[in-house]
Amino acid sequence: xxxxxxxxxxxxxxxxxxxxxxxxxxxxxxxxxxxxxxxxxxxxxxxxxxxxxxxxxxxxxxxxxxxxxxxxxxxxxxxxxxxxxxxxxxxxxxxxxxxxxxxxxxxxxxxxxxxxxxxxxxxxxxxxxxxxxxxxxxxxx
Numbered sequence: 584x585x586x587x588x589x590x591x592x593x594x595x596x597x598x599x600x601x602x603x604x605x606x607x608x609x610x611x612x613x614x615x616x617x618x619x620x621x622x623x624x625x626x627x628x629x630x631x632x633x634x635x636x637x638x639x640x641x642x643x644x645x646x647x648x649x650x651x652x653x654x655x656x657x658x659x660x661x662x663x664x665x666x667x668x669x670x671x672x673x674x675x676x677x678x679x680x681x682x683x684x685x686x687x688x689x690x691x692x693x694x695x696x697x698x699x700x701x702x703x704x705x706x707x708x709x710x711x712x713x714x715x716x717x718x719x720x721x722x723x724x
Contacts, residue, residue, distance in 0.1 A: 594724040598666060599712075611672045612712030617705050620664050623656050634703035638654075638679035643686070643697050650692040660688040661698055672713045676701055 601610045621627050627667050651657060669677040679701050686694045 591722055607717065609703045609717060610712045611715065612710075613672045614709065616664060616668050617673075617709050620661060621669070621702055621706050621709075622701055623664070625655060626699065626702045626706055631702065633702060633707040635707060637676040637701045637704040639697065639700060643694065644684040646691045646693045652692055652695050654692045655695070658695065659687050661702075662687050665698075665701060667675050673705075673711075674713065676704065685720050687709065694710065 596645045597613050599614065600613045601612070602608070603610070614702055618627075663679065665680040666674065666684060679697070683697050683701070685692055
């Protein structure tokens with residue numbers, strides 16, 4: 584087993600914190616997890632079309648009569664990674680991930696396509712994260 588010493592707890596949790604010295608904003612990012620999602624889905628070859636929204640305009644339905652899932656990737660594993668990501672640094676994908684998580688035990692091809700759409704969105708916005716503005720007041724923006 585290889586062990587390495589982490590210098591910060593944020594690195595251990597997979598969350599990178601960067602401070603903008605000009606604005607004093609903190610940005611939380613999980614680039615490693617985003618890369619793992621992209622690789623797991625199979626979008627790491629550079630040929631994927633970019634999507635700028637994580638969800639399609641139509642609702643994701645049960646699709647009982649739809650084509651079965653292709654099984655090219657572990658649906659439940661990708662949903663788990665996306666749930667972790669959406670809960671920590673990428674809240675904008677929460678709705679789309681939640682819709683996919685509903686069908687984790689019987690995914691169809693349409694559900695895999697929805698996960699790939701989220702993956703394409705993450706690929707297009709890989710350098711984005713959660714920005715916090717620390718202050719002495721307790722104020723939610």
